[in-house]
Amino acid sequence: MWFTNQRGEEEFTGGQDDWAGAARLASTCPYFNPDVEEEFVADDPVSCYNCRYRRWSTGSFTCLKKDKA
Numbered sequence: 769m770w771f772t773n774q775r776g777e778e779e780f781t782g783g784q785d786d787w788a789g790a791a792r793l794a795s796t797c798p799y800f801n802p803d804v805e806e807e808f809v810a811d812d813p814v815s816c817y818n819c820r821y822r823r824w825s826t827g828s829f830t831c832l833k834k835d836k837a
């Protein structure tokens with residue numbers, strides 16, 4: 769689910785269009801917290817792609833709570 773990118777950050781392996789994977793991950797994450805609705809990108813409201821702790825990277829996203837999740 770995660771790999772260490774060139775900046776030493778943990779990045780989601782599914783990129784920006786693994787809708788099922790991002791929803792599955794968020795459904796078991798105790799830190800999921802929905803972002804403001806304008807920032808939603810996934811149809812499934814419970815998704816890492818819609819979480820206020822994800823930070824978009826060039827090809828995917830990193831998670832501000834990754835070390836705790």
Ligand code: SF4
Pocket residue numbers: 793794797798799800801815816817819820821822830831832833834837
């Ligand atoms: S805190 Fe991180 S792992 Fe948990 S749902 Fe949000 S982006 Fe995904």
